[in-house]
Amino acid sequence: MENNVLIDLKNICVSFGDDQILKSINLYIRDGEFLTLLGPSGCGKTTTLRVIAGFQSPDTGDVVFEGKRINDVPAHKRQVNTIFQRYALFPHLNVYDNIAFGLRIKKEKENVIAERVTEMLSLVNLKGFERRAVSSLSGGQQQRVAIARALAVRPKVLLLDEPLGALDLKLRKDMQVELKKIQQSLGITFIYVTHDQEEALSMSDTIVVMDNGVIQQIGSPTDIYNEPKNAFVADFIGESNIVDGVMLKDCVVEFSGHRFECLDKGFAENEDVDVVVRPEDVDVVATDKGMLKGIVTSVTFKGVHYEIIVDIGGFKWMIQTTDKQDVGDKIGLFIEPDAIHIMKKSEYSGKYGDFSSFSEEFDELSQPDLVAEDSEDEN
Ligand SMILES: Nc1ncnc2c1ncn2[C@@H]1O[C@H](COP(=O)(O)OP(=O)(O)O)[C@@H](O)[C@H]1O
Numbered sequence: 507m508e509n510n511v512l513i514d515l516k517n518i519c520v521s522f523g524d525d526q527i528l529k530s531i532n533l534y535i536r537d538g539e540f541l542t543l544l545g546p547s548g549c550g551k552t553t554t555l556r557v558i559a560g561f562q563s564p565d566t567g568d569v570v571f572e573g574k575r576i577n578d579v580p581a582h583k584r585q586v587n588t589i590f591q592r593y594a595l596f597p598h599l600n601v602y603d604n605i606a607f608g609l610r611i612k613k614e615k616e617n618v619i620a621e622r623v624t625e626m627l628s629l630v631n632l633k634g635f636e637r638r639a640v641s642s643l644s645g646g647q648q649q650r651v652a653i654a655r656a657l658a659v660r661p662k663v664l665l666l667d668e669p670l671g672a673l674d675l676k677l678r679k680d681m682q683v684e685l686k687k688i689q690q691s692l693g694i695t696f697i698y699v700t701h702d703q704e705e706a707l708s709m710s711d712t713i714v715v716m717d718n719g720v721i722q723q724i725g726s727p728t729d730i731y732n733e734p735k736n737a738f739v740a741d742f743i744g745e746s747n748i749v750d751g752v753m754l755k756d757c758v759v760e761f762s763g764h765r766f767e768c769l770d771k772g773f774a775e776n777e778d779v780d781v782v783v784r785p786e787d788v789d790v791v792a793t794d795k796g797m798l799k800g801i802v803t804s805v806t807f808k809g810v811h812y813e814i815i816v817d818i819g820g821f822k823w824m825i826q827t828t829d830k831q832d833v834g835d836k837i838g839l840f841i842e843p844d845a846i847h848i849m850k851k852s853e854y855s856g857k858y859g860d861f862s863s864f865s866e867e868f869d870e871l872s873q874p875d876l877v878a879e880d881s882e883d884e885n
Pocket residue numbers: 522527545546547548549550551552553554884885
């Protein structure tokens with residue numbers, strides 16, 4: 507364990523009735539880190555935040571803050587502040603008084619408060635908004651006030667539970683960049699919750715992928731993307747073709763009826779494995795030049811590339827290519843060794859990674875602004 511660990515969750519279990527919601531969570535968070543809990547709705551992200559904040563006591567396990575067990579420290583005495591998706595500004599207070607609220611509870615002097623509010627307003631780009639009624643602000647501006655209010659008391663850690671979920675896509679992207687800037691300029695620890703993999707990849711130092719109350723993988727965005735631990739992570743982060751394979755020996759894998767060179771080793775001889783190939787890592791070539799051959803069954807123009815679905819012996823692959831193909835074309839696929847990633851078989855094997863039921867409809871459903879309402883209910 508490293509020495510700049512700020513928060514350490516040890517064997518945290520939480521159940522509601524017969525349902526075990528967190529199943530022995532072990533996770534440490536470094537001082538100054540931007541760490542994101544990522545996973546589908548209901549996987550236990552908010553519950554994990556609530557344990558850290560002190561709103562939920564774990565059934566078993568320890569919450570350690572700067573080396574001290576804080577299980578029994580009440581929420582208001584922890585050096586932690588939370589921003590929820592429904593950030594609930596005080597409607598009867600103006601911007602200034604909203605931001606000053608926590609400082610007044612701490613009985614800070616008014617001149618200290620004035621200075622801090624000014625500093626916070628400049629941090630969130632709302633200089634001059636002091637006297638505005640919060641009801642007169644746009645959604646994005648209100649979210650900035652919520653961020654300023656949470657940071658004004660200078661917490662060591664800011665917990666953010668899907669804080670951008672209610673904003674439209676464009677504003678969401680802008681706020682992602684701003685939040686990251688704020689976090690870097692203050693150097694405080696952010697623990698961020700989202701179900702949006704793109705958001706997690708672009709903002710985080712560390713991503714914690716969760717499913718069903720269990721941490722599936724912890725790593726940097728590039729680790730998680732390039733070296734997913736199992737089919738769940740591979741499918742949840744980006745698009746993935748996931749096929750059954752057999753590891754013949756180190757650096758040789760067979761799948762889809764062909765033997766491929768790869769870079770992976772350390773598996774047993776002839777071990778059954780899951781093979782991931784990302785859509786952008788496949789080259790489309792003439793049929794006689796390809797290791798695999800298939801028939802194009804769908805073509806979608808995506809701006810920078812075409813997204814095509816290719817039937818290879820009954821399994822549907824997704825491939826991104828800049829060359830235009832037509833439905834019905836026979837094509838060859840060329841896959842370099844470093845485009846192949848091998849994973850151990852897991853409980854998720856066979857559940858993900860085939861695009862046979864793929865349609866544009868699914869694509870739309872994964873747009874954050876369309877699922878925002880749904881996720882709002884979970885806070
Ligand atoms: N107070 C509660 N009582 C009963 N079930 C709860 C409670 N809070 C959360 N749950 C359940 O725990 C699971 C995880 O919830 P949550 O941590 O909110 O997930 P996430 O934030 O990842 O969507 C969900 O199935 C949810 O319905």
